[in-house]
Amino acid sequence: xxxxxxxxxxxxxxxxxxxxxxxxxxxxxxxxxxxxxxxxxxxxxxxxxxxxxxxxxxxxxxxxxxxxxxxxxxxxxxxxxxxxxxxxxxxxxxxxxxxxxxxxxxxxxxxxxxxxxxxxxxxxxxxxxxxxxxxxxxxxxxxxxxxxxxxxxxxxxxxxxxxxxxxxxxxxxxxxxxxxxxxxxxxxxxxxxxxxxxxxxxxxxxxxxxxxxxxxxxxxxxxxxxxxxxxxxxxxxxxxxxxxxxxxxxxxxxxxxxxxxxxxxxxxxxxxxxxxxxxxxxxxxxxxxxxxxxxxxxxxxxxxxxxxxxxxxxxxxxxxxxx
Amino acid sequence: xxxxxxxxxxxxxxxxxxxxxxxxxxxxxxxxxxxxxxxxxxxxxxxxxxxxxxxxxxxxxxxxxxxxxxxxxxxxxxxxxxxxxxxxxxxxxxxxxxxxxxxxxxxxxxxxxxxxxxxxxxxxxxxxxxxxxxxxxxxxxxxxxxxxxxxxxxxxxxxxxxxxxxxxxxxxxxxxxxxxxxxxxxxxxxxxxxxxxxxxxxxxxxxxxxxxxxxxxxxxxxxxxxxxxxxxxxxxxxxxxxxxxxxxxxxxxxxxxxxxxxxxxxxxxxxxxxxxxxxxxxxxxxxxxxxxxxxxxxxxxxxxxxxxxxxxxxxxxxxxxxxxxxxxxxxxxxxxxxxxxxxxxxxxxxxxxxxxxxxxxxxxxxxxxxxxxxxxxxxxxxxxxxxx
Numbered sequence: 001x002x003x004x005x006x007x008x009x010x011x012x013x014x015x016x017x018x019x020x021x022x023x024x025x026x027x028x029x030x031x032x033x034x035x036x037x038x039x040x041x042x043x044x045x046x047x048x049x050x051x052x053x054x055x056x057x058x059x060x061x062x063x064x065x066x067x068x069x070x071x072x073x074x075x076x077x078x079x080x081x082x083x084x085x086x087x088x089x090x091x092x093x094x095x096x097x098x099x100x101x102x103x104x105x106x107x108x109x110x111x112x113x114x115x116x117x118x119x120x121x122x123x124x125x126x127x128x129x130x131x132x133x134x135x136x137x138x139x140x141x142x143x144x145x146x147x148x149x150x151x152x153x154x155x156x157x158x159x160x161x162x163x164x165x166x167x168x169x170x171x172x173x174x175x176x177x178x179x180x181x182x183x184x185x186x187x188x189x190x191x192x193x194x195x196x197x198x199x200x201x202x203x204x205x206x207x208x209x210x211x212x213x214x215x216x217x218x219x220x221x222x223x224x225x226x227x228x229x230x231x232x233x234x235x236x237x238x239x240x241x242x243x244x245x246x247x248x249x250x251x252x253x254x255x256x257x258x259x260x261x262x263x264x265x266x267x268x269x270x271x272x273x274x275x276x277x278x279x280x281x282x283x284x285x286x287x288x289x290x291x292x293x294x295x296x297x298x299x300x301x302x303x304x305x306x307x308x309x310x311x312x313x314x315x316x317x318x319x320x321x322x323x
Numbered sequence: 324x325x326x327x328x329x330x331x332x333x334x335x336x337x338x339x340x341x342x343x344x345x346x347x348x349x350x351x352x353x354x355x356x357x358x359x360x361x362x363x364x365x366x367x368x369x370x371x372x373x374x375x376x377x378x379x380x381x382x383x384x385x386x387x388x389x390x391x392x393x394x395x396x397x398x399x400x401x402x403x404x405x406x407x408x409x410x411x412x413x414x415x416x417x418x419x420x421x422x423x424x425x426x427x428x429x430x431x432x433x434x435x436x437x438x439x440x441x442x443x444x445x446x447x448x449x450x451x452x453x454x455x456x457x458x459x460x461x462x463x464x465x466x467x468x469x470x471x472x473x474x475x476x477x478x479x480x481x482x483x484x485x486x487x488x489x490x491x492x493x494x495x496x497x498x499x500x501x502x503x504x505x506x507x508x509x510x511x512x513x514x515x516x517x518x519x520x521x522x523x524x525x526x527x528x529x530x531x532x533x534x535x536x537x538x539x540x541x542x543x544x545x546x547x548x549x550x551x552x553x554x555x556x557x558x559x560x561x562x563x564x565x566x567x568x569x570x571x572x573x574x575x576x577x578x579x580x581x582x583x584x585x586x587x588x589x590x591x592x593x594x595x596x597x598x599x600x601x602x603x604x605x606x607x608x609x610x611x612x613x614x615x616x617x618x619x620x621x622x623x624x625x626x627x628x629x630x631x632x633x634x635x636x637x638x639x640x641x642x643x644x645x646x647x648x649x650x651x652x653x654x655x656x657x658x659x660x661x662x663x664x665x666x667x668x669x670x671x672x673x674x675x676x677x678x679x680x681x682x683x684x685x686x687x688x689x690x691x692x693x694x695x696x697x698x699x700x701x702x703x704x705x706x707x708x709x710x711x
Contacts, residue, residue: 038672040686042400042662066460069436073669075462076637080673089469092432092439093457096475102468248439248455252447275400277665281440284396285447 001060006050006074008214009065009090009244011234014107016158017126018116020060024154025050026189026210027304038077043070044275045304046187050074054083061114063107065090067246068278086110090238093248100235101228108231120227127224127233129158134215136165141212143172145204147194150211178203179323182262185209185271186279190306193271196313200320207261208271209244216242245278254282259289266323267296269316274303296322324568324594327529329553336549337535341419344368349426349488352445354438355538356608356631357431357456358477358624360504363542364497365484370422371539372441376404379411380583380690382418389691403663403690405441412448427451427487429480433458433634435666454483458629462636465629473625494620501620504542504612510550511537512610517557518601519651522566523574524557527603528590529567531581534606541612570597573711576647577603578674578682579659579667584692592701596708602651604644608632637670641677648680655711656682657704663688683707 003020005012012022027049035051047070054062061084064075075087089103108118133153140146149168153161181197184207188194197204206212218240224230243254262268268290272279287297298319300312344350347368353359355373362369379388385403391410393399399406411417428451430442439455446453456476459469481492514533518525533553540546560566575593577600582589593600612627632643644656656678660668675682685703688694 039669040660040672043665043669067436069665070669072436072460073637073666076670077673080637087460087462089459091457091459091472092436093455093476096472099468099472099475106466245440246436248443248457252443277401277437278440280398280401281405281437281444283398285444287396 002058004050004054004057004059004062005064006046006071007065007067007090008209008241009067009238010063010088011104011107011238012158013123013126013130013234014104014111014118015063016130017118017122018111018114020111020114020116021157022063023059024210025053025057025062026151026187028053029305031305038081039074042275043074044273045302046273046276047071047074049304051077051081054078055081059083061085063088066092067244068276070275084114092246094239094253095250097232097235097239100239101231104231104235118227120224120230123227123230124224126158127230129162131217131219133158133162133165134217136162136169137215140165140169140172141215143169143174145194145206145211146172147211148191150214151189151191154210154214175203179266179320180205180264181319182206182258182265182268183208183211183271184258184261184268185302186273186276188271188273188302190302190304192309193302193306193312196309196316197269200313200316202267202316202320205261205265207242207258213242213244245282255286255289258286259293262290262293262295265295267298267319269319270297270299272299272301274301324526324528324590325565327525327533327553327556329549329556330529330532332549332552333533333535336545337539340539340545344370344423347423350423351427351429352422352425352442353429354431354434354442356434356628356633357429358628360497360500360542360624361477361480361484361492362429363500364492365488365490367426367484367488369539370425372408372422373404374535374539375411375417375419375422376408376690377535377583379407379418380692381586383584383692384418385584385690386693388414388417389693399691400662402435402437402441403688405437405444407690409441409444409448412445425449425451427484428453429456430454431456431458431628433628433631435633435664437665452483452487454480456480458631458634460634460636461630461639463638465626469629470622470625473629474622477621477625498620500542501624503544503547507537507541507543507546507550508610508612510547510554514550514553514557515602515607515610516650517554517561520561521574521652522568522571523599523601523651524560524565524567525601526567526590526593527577527600527606528581528586530603530606531583531586534609537606537609541609566599568594568597568599571599573598573655573708574651574653575600576644576651576653576656577605577659578644578656578671579661580605580664580689582659582687582695583689585687585695592704596705598708600657601653602647604632604647607643607647633666637673640670641674644674645677645679648678653680655680655707657707658682658684659689660684660686661689662686662694663690681707681711
């Protein structure tokens with residue numbers, strides 16, 4: 001049974017160990033129509049698109065994690081339209097692990113109500129499987145970023161996902177020497193957009209929530225020994241994952257992360273979904289720092305479904321020409 | 324429309340408040356829903372960029388100052404309080420000559436996560452420390468671990484301020500400030516409740532104009548004295564049968580932040596149609612900051628501030644609005660779908676269906692007058708009033 005989720009801070013391991021399929025919900029190629037009756041047009045198209053999917057799709061439940069104001073309210077809206085929901089209060093300020101472990105314990109109780117009992121053994125197994133998947137994806141992306149695969153694995157069982165990445169690894173070839181672009185932003189499930197960068201002669205590095213931020217983690221150094229420590233393991237793993245603008249980190253960790261990623265890139269493209277406050281607040285100051293590093297910077301605003309790619313192509317080609 | 328005389332006093336009081344800020348040796352920029360009592364207890368002057376944003380909106384300079392931020396790359400889709408305030412920083416001035424440079428920043432996300440991003444931007448501009456008080460969102464119920472999480476952060480915040488200011492927190496002073504804060508909130512709530520009289524002695528526009536002291540001066544004697552006087556004026560009006568508008572036939576409730584640059588316009592629009600906006604959810608949000616549990620001040624602050632109006636789930640919001648509908652005996656609700664405030668606006672389509680009286684949604688923005696479409700708003704409101 002599918003349990004839908006939207007945010008990469010969702011503890012997929014726990015959902016999986018309870019016997020559900022964690023299934024990431026994206027806006028699709030279809031136009032957003034039904035959702036417009038439930039949320040205003042100035043909600044981002046990822047939120048509206050996900051609501052459209054929920055209204056049309058077959059899900060057992062949805063799990064939200066507190067990240068932006070839109071998703072915070074979307075939980076209630078999903079419930080209003082008759083969906084089974086749970087909201088995990090992922091802290092905005094990264095720091096207090098004990099607090100978050102308690103929140104995860106409550107999540108276990110909710111899953112139990114949903115008919116999914118989590119044992120230490122099942123959770124440990126899921127932790128291992130997801131780690132294997134994430135490490136393999138990381139390997140695949142150091143050879144050649146494969147956005148079709150990384151998006152696909154977010155909607156299938158983790159064991160099948162590992163097999164898929166194994167297959168891809170067999171045929172993956174390292175990209176040649178092309179100018180490198182860092183694309184940074186929230187979600188982009190539209191493969192066409194990545195193709196445009198390749199067609200313009202770029203090699204890609206990304207800081208995208210449907211790309212690298214799905215699998216870039218810093219794992220805790222301890223091995224879980226019981227259910228409590230397994231939850232702590234998950235809490236730490238997600239606290240120290242690739243940073244996201246919806247969170248507050250000490251010492252501007254998010255900015256440092258992006259600036260470091262950009263070091264070996266020739267250009268940086270902000271691929272931002274219209275109305276995405278967390279990213280748009282960061283954009284001007286981050287852009288300034290990137291330009292101080294000598295990087296060419298461009299902003300591309302996306303609305304889903306992406307209907308016209310030609311305008312985006314022009315922007316990318318113009319950027320390629322100035323490098 | 325018979326405006327309250329106290330509004331003049333409010334202007335003087337707020338002028339004094341802003342002047343004092345220019346002279347304060349230590350100040351913190353603070354969000355409207357943060358526990359300001361701690362700052363007062365440390366003698367740190369609180370600066371309210373949101374109030375400043377409202378003021379800019381009311382003086383119709385919203386679009387002008389927003390453009391300073393937009394030119395620097397801040398998107399027009401971002402919150403207009405943030406945009407116009409950041410714009411004023413870049414412009415180096417504002418309708419009141421700009422805000423004093425902060426010693427530190429204090430953002431509490433019990434009103435939105437926007438303030439976290441906004442204050443991160445400020446922290447980079449001014450190169451001053453930022454403390455984020457992270458409030459768990461209370462979707463269904465306040466849990467013990469949520470409360471502990473907030474309490475621990477309040478103690479962290481005290482250490483943070485002690486380090487910056489080199490001052491020690493005086494417990495007795497904090498208690499005194501909290502009591503003053505509670506007294507002001509109580510008086511303020513009583514003022515708002517006066518609008519339950521029929522006809523109402525005030526409109527929500529009076530409430531909007533006179534909310535600045537409860538936001539900015541909560542915890543001081545000024546706020547207590549101000550709302551005492553406001554209450555007297557309202558009591559006097561009720562006694563003499565003076566109503567805010569003539570021929571009050573329809574009573575309405577406003578939802579969301581006001582459209583600051585159109586306060587007068589809305590007031591006259593409704594008055595002409597014998598409709599009185601007697602209350603609103605925005606100013607009522609501050610009436611909730613008054614329950615202190617037991618004798619532990621910090622734990623009381625944690626509880627009161629965690630369950631603020633914008634930090635609760637839709638079911639709880641519906642209950643509150645339905646209660647206001649009952650208290651103020653209103654015939655309908657006007658919901659401002661505010662492009663600048665997602666946590667306030669998303670969910671309105673659903674809330675609307677659960678209210679005990681009819682409602683209408685109008686699209687606008689609280690500060691940015693460039694997105695206001697008068698014809699659309701008029702059409703919607705006229706159709707709604709005819710239906711009532």
